[in-house]
Amino acid sequence: MAPWWARSLRGRVTFIATAVAALVLIPVGIAGVLVTRSVVTASVFSDTRDTAERIAYEMRGGALPMGAAIPVPRPSVDLIQVVGPDGRILASSDAARNLPPLSDVRPTAKNRVVSTTSCLPTECVHLTAVRVSMFADSPVVYAGRSTPDVLASRTLEVIVFAEVALLVALTAWATWLVTGRALRPVATMRHELDAVHAGDLSHRVTEPPGDDEVAQLARSVNGTLARLERSAEQQRQFASDASHELRTPIAGLRAQLESAQLYPDDTDMEALVSSALRDTDRLEAIITDLLLLARIGSRVDVVKEPVDLAELVRNELAVRSDKVPVRVELAGGVVVEGVRLQLARVLTNLLDNAQRHAEHTVRVTVRAEEPGTAVLAVENDGMEIAECDRERIFERFTRLDAARSRDAGGTGLGLAIARDVAMAHRGEIRVEDRPGGARFVLRLPLANR
Numbered sequence: 001m002a003p004w005w006a007r008s009l010r011g012r013v014t015f016i017a018t019a020v021a022a023l024v025l026i027p028v029g030i031a032g033v034l035v036t037r038s039v040v041t042a043s044v045f046s047d048t049r050d051t052a053e054r055i056a057y058e059m060r061g062g063a064l065p066m067g068a069a070i071p072v073p074r075p076s077v078d079l080i081q082v083v084g085p086d087g088r089i090l091a092s093s094d095a096a097r098n099l100p101p102l103s104d105v106r107p108t109a110k111n112r113v114v115s116t117t118s119c120l121p122t123e124c125v126h127l128t129a130v131r132v133s134m135f136a137d138s139p140v141v142y143a144g145r146s147t148p149d150v151l152a153s154r155t156l157e158v159i160v161f162a163e164v165a166l167l168v169a170l171t172a173w174a175t176w177l178v179t180g181r182a183l184r185p186v187a188t189m190r191h192e193l194d195a196v197h198a199g200d201l202s203h204r205v206t207e208p209p210g211d212d213e214v215a216q217l218a219r220s221v222n223g224t225l226a227r228l229e230r231s232a233e234q235q236r237q238f239a240s241d242a243s244h245e246l247r248t249p250i251a252g253l254r255a256q257l258e259s260a261q262l263y264p265d266d267t268d269m270e271a272l273v274s275s276a277l278r279d280t281d282r283l284e285a286i287i288t289d290l291l292l293l294a295r296i297g298s299r300v301d302v303v304k305e306p307v308d309l310a311e312l313v314r315n316e317l318a319v320r321s322d323k324v325p326v327r328v329e330l331a332g333g334v335v336v337e338g339v340r341l342q343l344a345r346v347l348t349n350l351l352d353n354a355q356r357h358a359e360h361t362v363r364v365t366v367r368a369e370e371p372g373t374a375v376l377a378v379e380n381d382g383m384e385i386a387e388c389d390r391e392r393i394f395e396r397f398t399r400l401d402a403a404r405s406r407d408a409g410g411t412g413l414g415l416a417i418a419r420d421v422a423m424a425h426r427g428e429i430r431v432e433d434r435p436g437g438a439r440f441v442l443r444l445p446l447a448n449r
Contacts, residue, residue, distance in 0.1 A: 010183055014176045021171040022164075029164040033157055040150055041126070045115040048128040051077040052143035053113070056130045059141065069094055079125055079144045085137045102142040107131040117147065124152060185214050189221060201229035237396065246286060253279040289413035296342065296420045306447050307343055309334045309366045309376050316347050317364075324358040324380075326351070331367045334374045337447040342421045346429075349414035350378040350440050357382035357438060372446045377432075379439035390431040394419040418442070 051074050059082065070080045070093045080093040083101050096102065102125060103118040112131035117124060127144025150156050189205040196203045204225060207218040253276055260267040310330035317326055336343070354362040358380035365377040385393065397412040418440075422429040427444035 010176065010179045013179045014172055017175040018168060018172040021168050025164045025167055026161075029160045033160050036156060037151060040148055044126045044145065044148060044151075045128060047074055047077050048126060048143045048145065049113060049115060049130070050074070051080065052128045052130040052141045055080060055082070055143060056132045056141045059132050059139070069097075077143050077145045079127070079142075079146075081142045082132075082139050083142060084139050090139055102127050102144055103129060105129050106140055109134050118144075123147070126151075182214065185218065189218060193221070196225065201225060201232055246283060249279045249283050249286075253283075286413070289417060292345070292417060296417070296424050304337050304339055306335050307338050307340050308332075309336060309343075309374055312340070312344060312347060313364050313366060313376075316344060316351070320351065322351070322355050322362070324355050324360065324362050327361060327363045329363070329365045329367075334366050334368050335447045336374050336425070336444045338425045338444065339421075342424070346418045346421045346442060347376070347378075349418050350442070353414055353440070354378050354380040354382075354438075368446060369443070374444045374446050376442040376444075377439060379434050379437055381437040383438070384434070384436065385431050385438050393431070394429070 051072075054073055055070060070082070070091050072078050072080065072093050072095075078093060078095040079099070079102060081089055081096050081099075081102050082091040084090050087101060087104075089101060092099075099120060099122075102120070103116060105114055105116050105118075107114045107129050109131070112134075113128065115126075115128045117126050119125075124147045125144040126147050127142050130141045130143075132138045132141060146152075185206065185208040192203065192205045204222045205218050207222065208215050256272055256275055256279075260269075260272050310332055313328060313330055317328070320326075351362065351364075359382055362378065362380045365375070365379075367375050369375050394415045396416045419429050422442055422444070425444050427442065429440065429442045432439045432441050
């Protein structure tokens with residue numbers, strides 16, 4: 001079983017931060033102790049050497065008589081002795097009067113200054129031994145002081161490593177606190193996601209302020225939930241539309257067939273077959289459109305390619321025989337990334353809609369807008385669409401006042417298909433103002449060149 005810290009991202013981050021802090025601070029603490037000891041030792045030996053050199057200089061000049069108490073030139077260096085070649089103490093300071101020789105180290109003629117440590121029965125001292133002259137019987141001056149507490153004990157190490165331990169503990173605590181605060185929105189999102197179920201995908205997670213990684217994650221989660229909700233709604237809508245819209249033509253077809261079965265002699269077979277074929281064609285058209293609506297944006301249509309909208313319009317108009325003339329204004333190089341068949345279906349639906357409602361002319365425009373937007377507009381000179389109806393007409397099987405339509409054709413799904421294709425291509429389709437007519441505008445992001 002993994003340790004507790006390994007089962008939590010917060011624990012892992014805290015453990016890693018603590019380990020890094022320890023790996024950095026412990027060597028720094030050790031280095032600090034060594035440097036401090038070295039600096040203190042060098043300072044002590046500098047004082048003892050200066051004192052010993054000064055006493056030796058005074059002895060060479062005869063300013064310091066043997067047997068007299070040696071004056072202390074530096075109060076911190078109070079242990080001074082002059083020792084003869086036979087080991088006898090010739091003179092000493094008051095503090096060293098009752099002490100044995102401070103050290104048995106004797107400098108040589110070549111190395112007349114020696115700094116060392118020595119432990120007496122009562123204390124340890126740091127001292128410097130200086131040879132007074134080059135002669136073999138030269139006395140030696142010893143100048144020293146008690147070893148400083150910082151060098152004589154482990155107090156420095158205890159203080160430094162207590163501080164290191166405190167800093168490591170503070171690092172662990174701060175990391176645990178900061179990580180917990182940073183991950184709090186994640187925990188909130190997890191609880192909110194646990195409340196989401198297939199029957200209700202309308203819930204959204206709370207988006208924290210800012211634009212950091214957690215905020216971006218929350219927005220991505222909400223985007224995913226929105227797409228899932230739309231997909232589920234499409235499935236429910238498909239079932240509802242199929243059951244509602246197919247019932248009428250099926251019922252009519254069944255009634256005609258039952259009537260023919262009951263009254264075969266009174267049935268006009270040619271009229272019956274023609275009517276049945278019309279109903280069958282309408283059923284086939286509705287089913288085809290419903291299946292397309294259910295498939296738009298799914299993994300079924302993953303093959304996307306660069307599509308030149310001007311070329312798409314020209315190809316579509318080349319195979320159509322419209323009763324109302326179509327004028328075009330096509331800018332070149334307006335290329336989008338998408339499913340060609342779906343975009344062609346949008347254009348077909350918009351043209352069919354325009355032909356049904358136009359009085360004298362239909363116009364198609366293709367152009368590019370800043371920033372990075374392709375625009376395909378189809379407009380006609382029929383009746384205007386009221387402001388309140390401009391969103392409703394994109395709903396499935398929505399029909400406005402019959403007076404607007406010169407033709408009863410269509411399945412009622414054309415504009416719904418156009419809207420879903422636009423959304424699947426990260427674009428939009430809307431009705432814009434056009435005096436004396438209707439203007440449908442499809443906007444899609446331009447393809448990256």
